[in-house]
Structures are given as C-alpha cells and as structure tokens.
Amino acid sequence: xxxxxxxxxxxxxxxxxxxxxxxxxxxxMLAAIVLTYVIxxxxxxxxxxxxxxxxDYRPIEGAKGIPIWKGLLAPILVFGSSNGLTLIMLSLxxxxxxxxxxxxxxxxxxxxxxxxxxxxxxxxxxxxxxMIALVFMAFGAFLGLFExxxxxxxxxxxxxxxxxxxxFTGFLVCIIACGxxxxxxxxxxxxxxxxxxxxxxxxxxxxxxxxxxFAVMYLLLLGFIFLYVKRLCxxxxxxxxxxxxxxxxxxxxxxxxNAPVPQDEKRIRVTYIAFLLVCxxxxxxxxxxxxxxxxxxxxxxxxxxxxxLLSGFLSARKVKxxxxxxxNGVLGALPTIVFIALASSVKYIFDEGAIMPTxxxxxxxxxxxxxxxxxxxxxxxIILVLEFFISSSTAKAILVMGMLAVVSVPLSKQMLVLIxxxxxxxxxxxxxxxxxxxxxxxxxxxxxFKWIKKSVPLFLLNLxxxxxxxxxxxxxxx
Numbered sequence: 056x057x058x059x060x061x062x063x064x065x066x067x068x069x070x071x072x073x074x075x076x077x078x079x080x081x082x083x084m085l086a087a088i089v090l091t092y093v094i095x096x097x098x099x100x101x102x103x104x105x106x107x108x109x110x111d112y113r114p115i116e117g118a119k120g121i122p123i124w125k126g127l128l129a130p131i132l133v134f135g136s137s138n139g140l141t142l143i144m145l146s147l148x149x150x151x152x153x154x155x156x157x158x159x160x161x162x163x164x165x166x167x168x169x170x171x172x173x174x175x176x177x178x179x180x181x182x183x184x185x186m187i188a189l190v191f192m193a194f195g196a197f198l199g200l201f202e203x204x205x206x207x208x209x210x211x212x213x214x215x216x217x218x219x220x221x222x223f224t225g226f227l228v229c230i231i232a233c234g235x236x237x238x239x240x241x242x243x244x245x246x247x248x249x250x251x252x253x254x255x256x257x258x259x260x261x262x263x264x265x266x267x268x269f270a271v272m273y274l275l276l277l278g279f280i281f282l283y284v285k286r287l288c289x290x291x292x293x294x295x296x297x298x299x300x301x302x303x304x305x306x307x308x309x310x311x312x313n314a315p316v317p318q319d320e321k322r323i324r325v326t327y328i329a330f331l332l333v334c335x336x337x338x339x340x341x342x343x344x345x346x347x348x349x350x351x352x353x354x355x356x357x358x359x360x361x362x363x364l365l366s367g368f369l370s371a372r373k374v375k376x377x378x379x380x381x382x383n384g385v386l387g388a389l390p391t392i393v394f395i396a397l398a399s400s401v402k403y404i405f406d407e408g409a410i411m412p413t414x415x416x417x418x419x420x421x422x423x424x425x426x427x428x429x430x431x432x433x434x435x436x437i438i439l440v441l442e443f444f445i446s447s448s449t450a451k452a453i454l455v456m457g458m459l460a461v462v463s464v465p466l467s468k469q470m471l472v473l474i475x476x477x478x479x480x481x482x483x484x485x486x487x488x489x490x491x492x493x494x495x496x497x498x499x500x501x502x503x504f505k506w507i508k509k510s511v512p513l514f515l516l517n518l519x520x521x522x523x524x525x526x527x528x529x530x531x532x533x
Contacts, residue, residue: 073390075502079487080397084129087401091120091408099412112416121408129400129407130393136406142399144352145202149395149494150388151356152206155363157384158377162370164327165213167320173217180218184284185277187211188228192276195236196269199243200338201483202491204233206355208498210331216303220284222296222499227280230495231484238480239272241265244348246476250456256468261533265473268524275520279513295509299500323370330366334358394493401443401488414441427465431474431525434464438478443486470525470533477521485514 096118100111125132134142159165176183191207194200212225240247241262251258286293294300337358341351367377405411417437425433456475464471483489487503496506527533 073393073497075504076394076487076493076497077397079503080394080400083488084126084397084400084404087404087408088121088123088126091126091404091410093120094408094410095413096409097413097416098409112412114413115409118409121404125407126404129403130396133396133399133403136403138399138402142395144356145490146392146395147356148202148352148359149205149391150385151359151363153388153391154381154384155359155366156206156209157387158363158367158380159327159330160209161380162367162377163320163323164330164366164370165210167324168210168327168331170217171324172214176218180220181281181284183218184215184220184224184228184280188232188277188280189273191229191232192236192239192269192273195233195480196239196241196243197236198339198343199237199240199245201233201237202352204229205491205495205498206334206359208495212499213303216300219288221287221291221294221300222303223294223501224280224284224287226495226499226501227276227283230491232276234480234484234492235272235276236269237483238477239265239269240476240480241269243476244345246479247472250472250475251468254456254468254471256472258472261469264528264533271520271524272517275513275516295501295505296499326366326369330362333362391490391494391497394497395490398488398490398493427529428526430464430466431470431529432522434466434471434474435478435521435525438475439482442479442482443488466529467533470528473528473533474525477525481514481517481521485510 096115098113098115099107100113102108133139156165172183191204194204208225208229211229212222215225215228216222237243237246242248242258247258247265250256291297334355337354338351341347341354347354364377364381367380368374371377405414456471466474484492485507487493492506493503496503
C-alpha cells in the first residue's frame with residue numbers, strides 16, 4: 056500500500072481549483088442576496104389538501120430582501136433547512152465513496168481491475184469507449200442515475216489512462232454521458248415519470264420519439280469524445296489532465312514495483328469485482344423499486360462504509376493500513392463539502408427571500424398570446440433559469456410541472472414533459488451550481504472555466520438539436 060508523495064489521495068483538489076470554484080459560487084451567492092432586494096416578494100395560496108395553488112399568486116407588499124447576515128451564513132444555515140437532510144446525505148455519500156475508493160486504490164484493487172480490462176480491449180479501445188458511454192448514458196436515461204455515478208468515476212478514469220487516453224476522457228464517457236442520458240430521458244423516474252405523474256400525462260405515449268432523441272444525442276456526444284481522443288492521440292500534451300495523469304501513472308509505477316504475487320492479485324480482483332457488481336445491483340434495485348428509491352443514497356452510504364472497509368481488509372489482509380487509507384480518503388473529500396454548501400445556498404437564499412413565487416408567476420405572463428413554438432422556447436428558457444438556482448430534479452418537477460398542470464398553454468402534456476426534461480438535464484453538466492459537476496471536475500484536476508471553454512461547441516450543437524426536436528415535435532403533434 057505504498058504511495059508516492061504526489062498521489063496521497065485519490066481525490067486531488069488543487070488549491071487553485073478550490074479557490075476558483077469557491078470564489079465563483081460565493082459571487083453567485085452574493086448575486087442571489089442582491090436579487091432578493093430587487094425582485095418583489097410573493098407567495099402562493101394553498102389548496103384544501105395543503106399543497107401550493109400555483110394559480111393563486113399573492114404579492115407581499117413592503118417586504119425587504121433576506122437579511123444580509125442570513126444570506127452570508129447560508130452555506131451553514133442551508134443544512135438546517137427543509138433540504139438539509141438531503142444535503143447531509145449527499146455529503147456523507149461522497150465522503151464514504153471517496154474513502155472506499157481510496158482504500159481500493161491503495162490495496163491495488165483499481166490497478167488489478169483496470170489492468171485486466173485494458174489488456175482485453177487494448178486493440179479495441181474505441182469500441183470500449185463507445186460501450187462505456189452507452190452504458191452510462193443508459194443509466195441516466197432509464198434509471199435517472201447521476202450523483203451515484205461519482206462512485207464509478209475513479210474506475211473509469213483509471214481505465215482510460217491505462218488505455219493510453221486521459222482522465223478527461225473518463226470524465227466524458229462516465230459523468231457527461233450519464234448527464235446526457237439524464238436529459239435524453241426515456242423512463243427517468245425523476246424527470247419523465249415524476250413530471251408525467253404531476254401533469255397527468257402518459258409517460259409511455261410517443262416513447263419512440265424520446266428513443267430517437269436518445270440515439271441522436273448519443274451520437275453527438277460520441278462525436279465530441281472521439282474528436283477529443285483523436286487530438287489527444289496526435290498530441291498527448293493537449294490533454295486537459297496532463298499533470299493529474301502523470302501523477303496517476305507515477306503512482307501506478309510505484310505500485311507496480313510492489314505488485315502482489317499473482318494469486319494475491321487474483322484475490323484482490325475477484326474481491327473488487329464482487330464489490331462493484333453488488334454496488335451496481337444495489338443502485339439498479341433501489342432506483343427501479345419505487346418503495347426503495349428514496350433510500351438509494353442511504354443504502355449506498357452504508358454499503359460503501361461497511362463493504363468498502365471489508366473489501367480492503369480481504370485484499371490487504373491488514374487492518375491498520377486500510378483504516379489509515381480510509382481516513383485519508385475522508386480527509387481528501389472534505390473540500391467538496393464546501394462546494395455542496397455554497398451551490399445549495401443560492402436556492403436557500405431565494406426561498407428565504409420569498410422571490411421564487413414571483414419568478415414562477417411570471418411564466419403565465421411570458422407565455423400568453425404566442426405561437427406554440429415560441430411558448431415552448433419561453434418555457435424552456437424559464438426552466439433553464441430555475442435550473443441555475445434549483446439543481447434538484449424532484450423539487451423543480453413539483454414546482455414547474457405543478458404550475459404547468461394548471462396554466463393554459465397551446466402545447467400537449469407530453470411536450471411540456473419533454474421541455475422540462477431537456478431544460479433540467481443538460482444543465483447538470485454545465486451550470487456551476489451543480490455539485491456533481493464541480494466535484495467530478497475536482498477529481499480529475501480540471502477547473503470549471505477550462506471545462507466550459509472546452510465544451511462550448513458541444514453545448515451549442517446540443518442547443519440547436521434541442522430546438523430542432525421541439526420544433527419537430529410540435530409540427531407532428533407530439
């Protein structure tokens with residue numbers, strides 16, 4: 056379990072990246088505080104069952120914005136809000152995942168697994184990338200997985216590095232592919248199914264159109280990935296994760312000098328194959344079972360805590376080094392909690408400032424008297440704005456679809472669900488208020504602004520395709 060000085064932890068968050076992201080999120084938080092003084096406060100009335108009546112908007116006269124002290128303390132106070140438990144669970148999930156994979160890395164589990172896969176696909180690397188991207192995109196499209204895929208990122212990035220690519224390639228075929236699948240949803244329970252249930256639509260009606268969208272978006276992403284890989288193969292110095300990957304390779308060489316004997320490596324490989332398969336099975340079971348869906352993160356926290364340590368003990372056959380490695384993983388993950396707190400503070404400030412009802416109420420005015428296509432684009436733009444401040448798909452679905460269920464727009468219910476799905480998904484891998492995006496970028500040593508600069512062509516083409524699919528859907532009556 057020897058490690059080089061350069062690779063102390065699996066999650067390497069540079070001071071520069073931490074400062075850049077923290078400053079960016081803090082500026083957004085300050086902007087949110089200012090907006091509570093600019094946008095009038097408002098509230099929705101209540102129905103008989105206690106839920107919000109989105110047709111009954113009531114302005115709050117003479118109210119000022121959120122107290123400055125409360126806005127500045129939002130990163131702390133948010134953990135005591137109605138979303139606090141979710142944020143605490145997400146934080147614990149990330150800490151246990153990172154710690155378990157730190158152990159896996161230190162005992163040689165990652166090297167044993169990716170070495171075997173890399174050897175098998177060394178001459179079919181492009182096929183392997185396409186297969187990995189398809190699998191992760193399917194996870195997002197069918198099961199609505201996204202945060203959970205952070206647990207798979209270390210494996211995928213290590214595999215891509217060993218294949219001769221880089222960690223950024225792994226990030227694309229894992230996190231970005233999953234995000235694209237989440238947006239190109241087919242049966243995503245957090246967007247398609249939930250939104251359809253709220254608005255009273257049949258999620259299976261015209262499902263063939265969503266399958267076509269999934270296929271087209273997969274080809275778009277695949278083109279972006281292979282274009283990057285082609286440039287990378289011509290000039291490895293153009294890698295976005297060059298320094299990060301050099302440290303990974305150096306650590307791999309150091310581990311190789313102390314590689315376990317073949318029978319020990321086989322035991323380690325079998326142990327972690329079982330560990331990952333059970334983990335994947337648990338994710339699919341919880342996501343596909345309505346009664347267990349809300350407990351997916353809790354189950355994974357317990358799984359990574361218990362079986363992350365147990366797998367380490369079985370592989371290393373030592374207790375003290377494994378516990379030390381687990382602790383290093385916990386410490387390495389702590390800075391990401393700051394990202395979660397700051398990113399979640401924006402919505403907290405909007406809620407405390409009572410300006411979200413005013414923003415939502417503006418939808419009625421914005422969409423009245425326009426053509427169906429213009430209405431679709433306006434709704435899409437409004438949901439994009441909401442997405443910047445509310446990253447939770449469930450919370451946004453209840454808010455947005457609950458409102459759309461009672462407003463009068465010249466669009467079918469299926470089209471409204473499609474608009475919501477488009478606006479909710481792709482921004483998960485674009486906006487700086489997405490904790491998963493920031494954390495995954497920190498894991499591969501890429502700062503947010505570098506990602507935005509690199510991904511501009513991808514998202515411009517994505518926007519063009521989304522617009523085209525909305526227009527086409529309206530034309531044939533989707």
